[in-house]
Amino acid sequence: MPKRELKLEEKTLLSRAAREVRHGAFVNLGIGLPQYLPEYLPSAQEVTFHSENGFTGMGEGNPDGTPDSDIIDAGGRPCRVIKGAAFFDSLTSFAIVRGGNLDLAVLGAFEVAVNGDLANWKIPGKFIPGMGGGMELAQKANHVLVISHHIDKKGRGKLVNECRLPLTGKACVDTLVTDRAVFRLRNGRMTLTCVHSDHTPESVLDPIDADVSVADDLELWDPADR
Amino acid sequence: MPKRELKLEEKTLLSRAAREVRHGAFVNLGIGLPQYLPEYLPSAQEVTFHSENGFTGMGEGNPDGTPDSDIIDAGGRPCRVIKGAAFFDSLTSFAIVRGGNLDLAVLGAFEVAVNGDLANWKIPGKFIPGMGGGMELAQKANHVLVISHHIDKKGRGKLVNECRLPLTGKACVDTLVTDRAVFRLRNGRMTLTCVHSDHTPESVLDPIDADVSVADDLELWDPADR
């Protein structure tokens, strides 16, 4: 897995995202920030990671430092597997996803719309890598958790009224965790359900251009609770 | 594999049918007479048998006589596997058949019609076992060889103008070998192409109620050539 020094807000959103992962879950981690999630999970929690190129039971990089080029993650980086892992082919890998056996996909996003639409695979004219397994993960994981900076480098909020970029999936995002807040799809609309304790509903909602309702049971979460 | 004493005419038709099997072929043998075919093949010939319940490389019953109940043929009888065998599940087994990788299916028949239709799975009101894998084998093996007594116990020919029984497959029989002759589907019609040397075109065609043409290049075959 990739190793770079994370920014404080990234650590915050990963800490909060980790609370969304259930004991015993089978989880797929998208490329990028989601790949840092495992180290934020309580060690007592049993979570099994699915790698869409063909296995369940992905673990951290080789402990003795020798990369095993026969065991790579979906981003092409050598990793290792835990006891109880199973290797399979791409068919079984996506049968797991489409068949309803993947409990959670943790994905990045370019845009999340208030109706749960997700755009994360293509920026026409600029970035055309192909969706890989992203559409299946977005459409078919039992829960889709998007983790993202609240505001992008140009100061725009990731949560929007309508995606302008090509969609990965329609109405597929269940939960969006940013460095400032948590939004959940309730009655088909993204709803602010939790604000991190160093923020307020105003500091969460003011910088984003999206019509989000605020939950009656709005929670406060303290990043120090990690 | 089952062992009973074969009748002379059964030995004859098996000897002739064996000549239809190509070197290197992957072959499925239906239940009944087809299962006796292997002992009629020249020992130098490489033929690999497919068992639709899940393997390629079926061999004769256990040589030391101990049945291995974990290795059974599609009829439920213990058998063994040769070196190079592969076990798989029912999906792969029929992917081999439908995908065009089974060179030959050797099947029994209730009726074969002159257009190549085959009926071999159901006699309404009397015999309703289910078609098992029979339809896939009949429709999708690259070559379908039916072996059958020329005349049934009631004196009726197996080759008919039109099947009265429910079909297993339409226009699927390439070759019919009986104890008297060989018929091949040519231009969509079953054509008498070979007569066994103890028979004549008349003794082949007179007892059957089917409009069969006789090939210009009609061959004679001597059962002693086995």
Next chain:
Amino acid sequence: MLDRVTSVEHAVRDCIRHGQTVMVGGFGRGGVPFTVLDAVTRVTDVGDLVLIKNDANEPGIGIDALLKAGRVRKLIATHIGLNPDFIAQMNRGEVECEIVPQGIFAEKIRAGGAGIPAILTDIGIGTEVEQGKRKVILDGRAYLLERALQGDVALIRADVADRAGNAWWRGSNRNMCVVMGTACERVIVEAREIVDTGAIDPENVHLPAVFVDYVVPSGPLPHAT
């Protein structure tokens, strides 16, 4: 990974309910979950079941007890020739039976497990199999639209399972077991041998633990009747 080993009684009581659709592995005797079926018969009284199984077993073994007890509403199978008692029940109109070509039977279950709502096929075209089925024209040819099959519970017998649920089959026992394990909400694997998690080489796992809910030990196999 979670430890999924439990008693057959607990697994059966926790998973099986009246009126459910239950997939049962096996082809002939290979892969038939005799121990779990015995528990379903013995420790539950669920009925009105739809069973999906390659064949009807032979009289006296496998699903025959459930069939004889009238606890099965419908059997979907490919071949029932080895159970004349069931054929007689069917002919008396006591139980419904739907016969599907074997490879398509497997594919319908795979589709159910792989999240594919339907496939097209020409198997059965021109035979009574096409009766009542929707056709789709592709390049001028008609194909049958075969719908996916899914189940509430899958009951399958493996030869080796680890405690997490990864399973491996010997010889020709795999047949419909693996694909049924992918196509049901709950999956009970009975195994001749239960080993520590990780003891099966990950490359050789036939059914990954992600599909499995419970692992239970197999009892002795029934003798031929």
Next chain:
Amino acid sequence: MLDRVTSVEHAVRDCIRHGQTVMVGGFGRGGVPFTVLDAVTRVTDVGDLVLIKNDANEPGIGIDALLKAGRVRKLIATHIGLNPDFIAQMNRGEVECEIVPQGIFAEKIRAGGAGIPAILTDIGIGTEVEQGKRKVILDGRAYLLERALQGDVALIRADVADRAGNAWWRGSNRNMCVVMGTACERVIVEAREIVDTGAIDPENVHLPAVFVDYVVPSGPLPHAT
């Protein structure tokens, strides 16, 4: 069983023709038939190829040489992000590229191998993936009809193959290799290790010999560029 081991040059000369559709295994570097691809580049001059491959490799390895030499008319893939040279070629209009969601890519190939002309799926519904695709309504919901993919030749890299063609993959190398091996008229398996026929336990064979035409030895893998 027949001995299917030969030289890579012979296998490639015997199987690959101008204008063919060629499936190439691999995901990233795992399972990519580097030795066979090198031989296609070096000992043949076939062009106008349609390649079906999960990704476009990285510049300098795998299919990149064939792409750069203009011998590929079209690539069907799921992800091309690691080969900016190919993206540039595509943007210059020199080569066609069709992008398919990864699981559906695998399913289309499986359908081709399993004699299934098409499947229905909701993957891509509501996205640009649905453009130009036929829809079929089932229970009031629209699904995309995805056609099978077949190839003339499959080129795949296994870790172990026996002389008859039975093959086994280590770790995450299996990816698209096995399914591609089922979906093509001719199949060349290159293997790190070639063993005597029967040396792989029959239960652990990933791709049975019935699908395979030639087995050739893998050379050393390319270094990262």
